[in-house]
Amino acid sequence: NAGVTQTPKFQVLKTGQSMTLQCAQDMNHNSMYWYRQDPGMGLRLIYYSASEGTTDKGEVPNGYNVSRLNKREFSLRLESAAPSQTSVYFCASSPWTQNYGYTFGSGTRLTVV
């Protein structure tokens, strides 16, 4: 019953460093999402993948790239981290984009110094 698994749970980066956040789901869901959550801002969509082989920008895509590696895995990459990217990142999945019963991972707390 793993659901959505995110790694790492915590990360501290220096400005300019790169890293990849990993996300995997075992529910055979087609759609996957990356959100960031900041105080007072709510969850904001970064990128999503409606199905394997497709990715699209969300509300705040600048500074990020994604890869839908296969049906299970959807990674988020920060090529050159900036302090403004300090946030909590959540991966989510759903059976398809119009099924809104999203299942979220436990989050990655990222600090960029």
Place this chain on the structure above:
Amino acid sequence: RKEVEQDPGPFNVPEGATVAFNCTYSNSASQSFFWYRQDCRKEPKLLMSVYSSGNEDGRFTAQLNRASQYISLLIRDSKLSDSATYLCVVNGRNTDKLIFGTGTRLQVFP
């Protein structure tokens, strides 16, 4: 104007109390409405969908008012375990992606 607006609270209520939260949304074309619950430093979890005719799940009742573009959540007989942040969620403008409100924090005290 934000697409989804909520009173951030906190709402501090004693055990057994009834508490209600409202949420307004700006997209009159939104068709799907939800309440998610988020515990401190945890991920959001779907609490319930909101249907046009209103719906109930145990102590929780959700209502939709399309004319005034708001949804509400009523919690009866509050428990300590209800302490959390409640996120109002709707599908976004010209998209089937979800838009999350910033949440209303509820604290239930003994």
